[in-house]
Amino acid sequence: MIEIAGIETAAERIAGHVVRTPTVPSPGLSALLGVPVTAKLELLQRTGSFKVRGAAAKLLSLGEAERAAGVVAVSGGNHGIALAVMAAALDVKATVVMPRSAPARAVEIAESAGASVRLTDDMDGAFDLTARLREEGLTLVHPFDDPVVIAGQGTVGLEFAADAGELTDVLVSIGGGGLISGVAAALRALRPGVRIWGVETEGAQAMSQALAAGGPVPVKLTSIVSTLSAPAVSRLTYEHVSALVHEVLVVPDREAVRGSLDLADHAKVWAEPAAGCLLPAARRVLERVGEGARLGLVVCGGNATTGDMIAWAEHFRLR
Secondary structure: OOOHHHHHHHHHHHEOOEOOOOEEEOHHHHHHHOOOEEEEEHHHOHHHEOHHHHHHHHHHHOOHHHHHHOEEEEOOOHHHHHHHHHHHHOOOOEEEEEEOOOOHHHHHHHHHOOOEEEEEOOHHHHHHHHHHHHHOOOEEOOOOOOHHHHHHHHHHHHHHHHHOOOOOEEEEEOOOOHHHHHHHHHHHHHOOOOEEEEEEEOOOOHHHHHHHHOOOOOOOOOOOOHHHOOOOOOHHHHHHHHHHOOEEEEEOHHHHHHHHHHHHHHHOOOOOHHHHOHHHHHHHHHHHHOOOOOEEEEEOEOOOOHHHHHHHHHHOOOO
16 A cells, blocks of 8 residues: 555655646635535646656656666556656657547647657557567556556645645546545545545446456446546555545546536636546535535546537537
8 A cells, every 4th residue: 555655755756847736725616516615726737637746756766777668658648648748858768558549639749749659449459559568678657557656646635635725525536546546545644534535437437346346357448538448447556445435436428528617617627527527426425425515626637628528518418
């Protein structure tokens, strides 16, 4: 299990390479949900999501031989962007493997940063190709199955605990589980009374299915939310979530997209559906915990384009 000391070490390591993102009360979301809401705005992070924290922590931990070999990562979008940008900044050659469903903008940004981008038919194929490239000698920077990466993501929780007012419940999106594992480890150490809720989208339910099965299992991916679409969680993230997270909620893609539109309308932030899913989940949390709740939302990323959002809104007839 990741300890708070490891997260504090990661924070020292990545200082100067990442942004200490704003933690702000949201009057708009508070009015919308009827309770005080505080948002941690990781969409304002370098590369547009929290992922740069874990990527920076891992790259800065590598030895000379590992750096010289070059690094490889599999990604639904944001991890690949983060690795490409940080690798370029640290003069490390990077290869990013993405499924063809990954946002075109993510591919473009990774390539423009200097990474070699390899596309596969689906996420399973992306993980398979990444494994082969690792066997050829590249150094793996896994998006979630790595304690150093998780500790880097945990710096989100470290900052949230320091900067937020009183909170009763914190909601965090789940793909492979690296972010929620790190955030939960930090908050359990620093704010042990806070309940932590995970949120997935239907068709990207790797963690909730793992919890039901008693361990990681492969899942069929059908969600439009590619940045949450891990074909399975890892034993490492499963153990953190099963031990530290109150419950994992699952919301439909349509509601995740609606949540992104609500975040734009009420919080004045441009968030991708991986963060938009927090709002419908927050309503369910409030139904369960009743009066007196004070919510914290980790707004994990904002790398959806206006074209993406228009297309999704039209597909789900939200506008």
